[in-house]
Amino acid sequence: MEQRVVKPLTKDERDALLEEFNAIQDAIQEGVKKKPRMSDDERDALRDKRDKLRQEYFDRLPRILVSRCPVCKTELMRAFDPWGLDGLWWQEEEFTEFEEPPACEHFAVLTGALNLNGLPPLGGRSQANPGPEVPYVIPAVLDLPTMTAVIAQIPMENGYTAFPIAYFCERQPPPEALTQPWRETSYNYTDVEGNPAWTVKTDPWEFELGPWIQKGKVKWIAPNDDQFQIRSGAPNDYPYADVEGLREQLQITDEEMITIPPPAGEDVDPFNE
Ligand SMILES: [Zn+2]
Structure with a gap:
C-alpha cells in the first residue's frame, strides 16, 4: 500500500485546528436551536467541514515510537497526541479511521496508563479514558501463550506522563482473547469467521508486576532511552516500580475527573450502559 506523505502538525497548527473544530461544533448546535432553524444544507456543510478537520487531525498527528x-x-x-487530552486522539467519541504505520506480525494490542504527576486534570469536550495513573498488566491477556508486555514512558508536553503498555506474542491468540485498546471502553474486532464483533472486556488489572517480571513476561524501555531498547531483569531493575498515583480508571472531560474502580471481571451488558 502506498504511504501518503503528510506533514505532521505543529503544536500551533494542532491548537488552531482544534479551536476551529470546536467553533464549528458550537455553530452546529446553535444553528439547530435557532428559530428559524439553520437549513439542512447549511448544517450539512458545517458537518462536512468538521469531519474534514477531524480527519486532517488524525492524518497529521505525529507518528512516534511507543514500543x-x-x-x-x-x-x-503509532499516532499520538503529546500535547494534551484536549486532543481528539484521547477522546473515544471523536475517533475516526486513519492510517497507522505498519506493525510487525507479533504485535497484539496497545494499552496504557497516564500519570497526571499531581497536575490538575485537563481534558477536552468529549471524555478521555486514559487508563489508570500507574502502569499495569491484564493477567488474562499476559497469560496467553508466548505473550509479553513491554512498558515504556513518554513525557507529554503538558507535564503529564504517558505509559504505553504494548503486548506482543510469537503466536497470535484468537482475537476475542485480547482486550480493548488504550483509551477505548469497548473492544471492536474481527472474529475468526471474519465478521465484525464487539464486547466490553473487564478482565482484572494487576499493578504488582514483580512476579511477571520474574517470569520474563514483562519487559520495559528505560526512561529517556531514545533508542527504545528492550530491557528485562529482576523486579528491582524495573524502572517504573515507584510510580505513584491512582490505580483506578480515569475519566476526564474538560476540568472534571472522575475515577471508577479497575475492572474486576464483572459482566457488562453493553446495551444497558
Ligand atoms: Zn515482532
Missing part, C-alpha cells in the same frame, strides 16, 4: 517488539525487535510506531 519495540521483544521477538523481532521491530519498532512500534
Whole structure:
C-alpha cells in the first residue's frame, strides 16, 4: 500500500485546528436551536467541514515510537497526541479511521496508563479514558501463550506522563482473547469467521508486576532511552516500580475527573450502559 506523505502538525497548527473544530461544533448546535432553524444544507456543510478537520487531525498527528517488539525487535510506531487530552486522539467519541504505520506480525494490542504527576486534570469536550495513573498488566491477556508486555514512558508536553503498555506474542491468540485498546471502553474486532464483533472486556488489572517480571513476561524501555531498547531483569531493575498515583480508571472531560474502580471481571451488558 502506498504511504501518503503528510506533514505532521505543529503544536500551533494542532491548537488552531482544534479551536476551529470546536467553533464549528458550537455553530452546529446553535444553528439547530435557532428559530428559524439553520437549513439542512447549511448544517450539512458545517458537518462536512468538521469531519474534514477531524480527519486532517488524525492524518497529521505525529507518528512516534511507543514500543519495540521483544521477538523481532521491530519498532512500534503509532499516532499520538503529546500535547494534551484536549486532543481528539484521547477522546473515544471523536475517533475516526486513519492510517497507522505498519506493525510487525507479533504485535497484539496497545494499552496504557497516564500519570497526571499531581497536575490538575485537563481534558477536552468529549471524555478521555486514559487508563489508570500507574502502569499495569491484564493477567488474562499476559497469560496467553508466548505473550509479553513491554512498558515504556513518554513525557507529554503538558507535564503529564504517558505509559504505553504494548503486548506482543510469537503466536497470535484468537482475537476475542485480547482486550480493548488504550483509551477505548469497548473492544471492536474481527472474529475468526471474519465478521465484525464487539464486547466490553473487564478482565482484572494487576499493578504488582514483580512476579511477571520474574517470569520474563514483562519487559520495559528505560526512561529517556531514545533508542527504545528492550530491557528485562529482576523486579528491582524495573524502572517504573515507584510510580505513584491512582490505580483506578480515569475519566476526564474538560476540568472534571472522575475515577471508577479497575475492572474486576464483572459482566457488562453493553446495551444497558
Ligand atoms: Zn515482532
